[in-house]
Amino acid sequence: MRTLVLNAGFEPLAVVTFRRALALVLNGKATIVEIVEDDPVWGIGVRFDRPSVIVLTRYVKIPYGRLVPVTRRGVLRRDAHRCGYCGQAASTIDHVVPRSRGGEDSWENLVACCLRCNSVKGNRTPAEMGWRLGVTPRMPFGPSWAVRGLERTVPAWEQYLAPAVAA
Structure with missing residues (x-):
């Protein structure tokens, strides 16, 4: 069981366990x-x-200049679990510029990718394959990315998350 924690100004802060919420x-x-x-x-x-x-x-002050850490789950969430090359359901991530060629683990170099496209692309760049990216990879922003633990919502939370998700 999960609980949404709101700041004193009703901005969403985090999602915690039921036990932690009850303790608070x-x-x-x-x-x-x-x-x-x-x-x-x-x-x-x-x-x-x-x-x-x-x-x-x-009220708990949160630093707004905080960077969103790069994670596999975060890249899939940012790209809505869709392959950046063909648009099918994605379950892996791909380096646009392969790591062996100096590609980094950064928001700008990672895209969600289906198994087929990931296998076919291998150690090449999309330009070498004649492929185009359907998305422009970039770091996600907005209050919904600052809410720790928010990966799937509960219908009762929608009214509290609406301003965060719309940003």
Whole structure:
């Protein structure tokens, strides 16, 4: 069970486990905004509502100049799990400029790729293959990328994430 954590100004901050969210609420560091209906947690003689969204009682300053770290999961998410060459479902990533030719592990050099295109391309550049990239690889930006742990959303979170996703 996951819980969305909002800053005191209601900006999305992170997604945490239910246990961490309950600890924040019980210690007075957060309040519950939304609960998961019909799924309480029982302690010894105590019933706790399972939080779906909580808001911190104090504002936490976040550095906005923070770079998004390059990860395989992040590249697939940025490219919507679609191959940068043929547009089919992608499960791997590919270096546009191969590492053996000086290509780096950077947002600008990595694209999501299907197994077929990755195997055919091998150690060549798209220009050598006569291929064109369907996307322009770049570092993702916006508040939705600053929310730690947000890979899939819950419908109850949409109203809190809408400004972040639209940016």
